[in-house]
Amino acid sequence: MKAADLTVSTGSHWHSGARITDFSYNTLLALVPAIAMGLYHYGISAAGVIGTAVASAMIAEAAMQKLLGKPVTIADGSAAVSGLLLALLLPANTPAYMVVVAAFIGIAIGKQCFGGLGANPLSPALVGWAVLRITKPWVGYLDFDLALINYDLGFSMQYPLAVLKASGASGLHDFNTWNLFLGNQTGGIGASAIVCVLGGGLYMVARGLVRWEIPLCFLLGVFIASSLFRLVDSAAYAGPLFHIVTGNVMIGAFFLSTDNSSAPINRWGMVAFGLFCGMITVVLRVWSVYPDGVVFACLLMSLFVPLLDKLRASPIIVRPATIQITKEARREGASS
Amino acid sequence: MGLRALFGSLPPRIPYSTGNVPVESLALPPRATLLWGGASPGDVGVAVGDTVQTGQNLAREGAGLFMSTVSGTVEEINSFRGADAVDYAVVGINTVEVDSYDSSIKSIEDLDNAPPEQLLATIIRAGFPGFDALVQGATVETLIISALDQEPLTAVSPQVLIERANDVSAGIAMLRRATGAKKVVVAIPHNSAHAADGISVDLAEIVKVRAVYPNGLPEILAKNHGAGQALKTGRNGTVGNTLVVSIEHLVGMVSCLREGRPFVNKIVTCCGKSGGELKNILVRIGTPVSMALDNLDVKLPPGGKLVINGPMHGYSCFSDEQPMTATSDSVLVQEPAEVHRFESTACINCGRCSAVCPEKLEVNLLGRFSEYSIFDKCAELGVENCIECGLCVYVCPAQRPLLHLLAHAKLVLEEETVGK
Numbered sequence A: 001m002k003a004a005d006l007t008v009s010t011g012s013h014w015h016s017g018a019r020i021t022d023f024s025y026n027t028l029l030a031l032v033p034a035i036a037m038g039l040y041h042y043g044i045s046a047a048g049v050i051g052t053a054v055a056s057a058m059i060a061e062a063a064m065q066k067l068l069g070k071p072v073t074i075a076d077g078s079a080a081v082s083g084l085l086l087a088l089l090l091p092a093n094t095p096a097y098m099v100v101v102a103a104f105i106g107i108a109i110g111k112q113c114f115g116g117l118g119a120n121p122l123s124p125a126l127v128g129w130a131v132l133r134i135t136k137p138w139v140g141y142l143d144f145d146l147a148l149i150n151y152d153l154g155f156s157m158q159y160p161l162a163v164l165k166a167s168g169a170s171g172l173h174d175f176n177t178w179n180l181f182l183g184n185q186t187g188g189i190g191a192s193a194i195v196c197v198l199g200g201g202l203y204m205v206a207r208g209l210v211r212w213e214i215p216l217c218f219l220l221g222v223f224i225a226s227s228l229f230r231l232v233d234s235a236a237y238a239g240p241l242f243h244i245v246t247g248n249v250m251i252g253a254f255f256l257s258t259d260n261s262s263a264p265i266n267r268w269g270m271v272a273f274g275l276f277c278g279m280i281t282v283v284l285r286v287w288s289v290y291p292d293g294v295v296f297a298c299l300l301m302s303l304f305v306p307l308l309d310k311l312r313a314s315p316i317i318v319r320p321a322t323i324q325i326t327k328e329a330r331r332e333g334a335s336s
Numbered sequence B: 001m002g003l004r005a006l007f008g009s010l011p012p013r014i015p016y017s018t019g020n021v022p023v024e025s026l027a028l029p030p031r032a033t034l035l036w037g038g039a040s041p042g043d044v045g046v047a048v049g050d051t052v053q054t055g056q057n058l059a060r061e062g063a064g065l066f067m068s069t070v071s072g073t074v075e076e077i078n079s080f081r082g083a084d085a086v087d088y089a090v091v092g093i094n095t096v097e098v099d100s101y102d103s104s105i106k107s108i109e110d111l112d113n114a115p116p117e118q119l120l121a122t123i124i125r126a127g128f129p130g131f132d133a134l135v136q137g138a139t140v141e142t143l144i145i146s147a148l149d150q151e152p153l154t155a156v157s158p159q160v161l162i163e164r165a166n167d168v169s170a171g172i173a174m175l176r177r178a179t180g181a182k183k184v185v186v187a188i189p190h191n192s193a194h195a196a197d198g199i200s201v202d203l204a205e206i207v208k209v210r211a212v213y214p215n216g217l218p219e220i221l222a223k224n225h226g227a228g229q230a231l232k233t234g235r236n237g238t239v240g241n242t243l244v245v246s247i248e249h250l251v252g253m254v255s256c257l258r259e260g261r262p263f264v265n266k267i268v269t270c271c272g273k274s275g276g277e278l279k280n281i282l283v284r285i286g287t288p289v290s291m292a293l294d295n296l297d298v299k300l301p302p303g304g305k306l307v308i309n310g311p312m313h314g315y316s317c318f319s320d321e322q323p324m325t326a327t328s329d330s331v332l333v334q335e336p337a338e339v340h341r342f343e344s345t346a347c348i349n350c351g352r353c354s355a356v357c358p359e360k361l362e363v364n365l366l367g368r369f370s371e372y373s374i375f376d377k378c379a380e381l382g383v384e385n386c387i388e389c390g391l392c393v394y395v396c397p398a399q400r401p402l403l404h405l406l407a408h409a410k411l412v413l414e415e416e417t418v419g420k
């Protein structure tokens, strides 16, 4: 047969049109309301943190890719998303050098060292954040009560989870769950804008970019664990709704834990992942030295992802051939 | 978007064609090309210059069956390796207008009482594909007659159901006896207006199947409505327990057996471009695809794609001389702009491929293992269960050539076992 000027390939010859950038660009879009609320509350310094984080994450990505001799792919938006998520977890007046360090470490060590997008076992934003959190001299900057001491936004300027840690559930009478839900609380620039984060998260789920299992089970895990604590001692432990509308739970459920490469992809794996993330979050809030435990819970559970992905509804069947026939026997059979 | 995306594991909705597409006959080609899969030129029993009859077995003595679908003079004997890594013997025949028929295919008047062995032997001799496994001695637990097309942009089965409804019952009864199937299921598209009115319920169970890809693929029908696995004969022997026969082949069998004629004409749906109008033509098996395209007035766009058997799991051709075979259901031409470009991007682990895979394979891992030639891991993950439906490729946001990778792994593993 004479070859014509045609393209050949395996199937499928159609494509749904999905792109890698669907994830990153839509995440950026989904986080716009949370960014807006952050800017409204904290003004120009929040913009500074966000800008610094996004820019340094993208520069870090490009620099690492150049260094490793790989094609530069910052246009896919994933580095920008990591930078943005990092910024949204930080207090508005985090010094720029800390933001730069976190973004660089997150991208360089948390992502590029493992091979880049899709190969990172941990979410780069979380790695960056965790490095800041555990660096002794910088602890004060991440303490929201100390960091945001100069702000007065017309609501209680105490970090709700710090109050809980210090004085138990009985100290929480200043906080109204509905107000907390509306984002009237101190905390990370965007993470505290609970209602905006929820809206953005639901948008991601509706677009099929975030699978519903992880956020739902994350929130369920928080609910279950905090209810159990509450059953034990309702004076010391806060109720489930308080836990869900404070700190990083909402952003954790929809945006941090759902990072593609550090989350499972099979349904039961996702369910277990979400539940454990949520429950560990509450356990850390109750028993660890840190007021919030979302980031550490997500990081910890990400390490179990390869294991969790083995949780499958139907096992793989390796089918044996029922009849083994040689080529010759087949020919004879066919001709008889 | 919306509800479907919310339950992300549902496959994307790729509906089958529903419309009435009348069939138009295409003239006999001046030259027909016949393909014989899994054979080499040495297996061919005729020589260049020989005169052959329609229905004549062109295989060398003892080499099996390779039936000519035209009468004429052998002009070329050759070989080629298909995209499926199967070697083909190729015979080119200059046709003559009036067929002379090989006498070894005889009509059977009394379809209801003829012995099953005779029925089966005649069906196979008449050139109907898909019976290799039975020849090997496999037994059929369930026989599925499918009135669904395998692919979108194909309108063969609904048309047969409209035009030949009367022969369906006779065909089912005959094929049931011929194959010894314990159970017969007729699969009808859920939206078919011509639901199996004439088919008696004693004869077969009738199931309505959602007319959405990949529900019409034999493997999926066998899994959902049959005894589990479609019969398949490959290099490593025969597997399966369910025989899936298209309704076009079924009614074709009835005519062939009644008239003692070989199966030589096939309905093929042509589509000038994705989204374009469908056209059904009746072609002689062996007709080059270029003739079908001329009939449609379609010019092959340079750099475009010529796809046979549907946009999802069909194969693309490198030549417009590619002939129609007994299983060619459709021809699709894509403009260069429509051609999907694969990328060598790394997997971002979004999990969509695994979510849509009808065989529940971990495609994200399989793609990576195959990419780095770790084939034993592919075997562990059950890569040979891949039915090559192409859905994983369709949804992958990284545009990875997943099916290419998986098919490669399958082939390597298969060759290893054959070598043992």
Ligand code: SF4
Binding pocket: B353, B356, B357, B358, B359, B360, B361, B363, B385, B386, B387, B388, B389, B390, B391, B392, B393, B402, B403, B406
């Ligand atoms: S082509 Fe194979 S791996 Fe991909 S979805 Fe279909 S069966 Fe699954």
Ligand code: SF4
Binding pocket: B346, B347, B348, B349, B350, B351, B352, B353, B354, B363, B364, B367, B392, B395, B396, B397, B398, B399, B400, B402
């Ligand atoms: S769909 Fe593509 S990018 Fe997503 S997990 Fe599968 S192979 Fe990876």
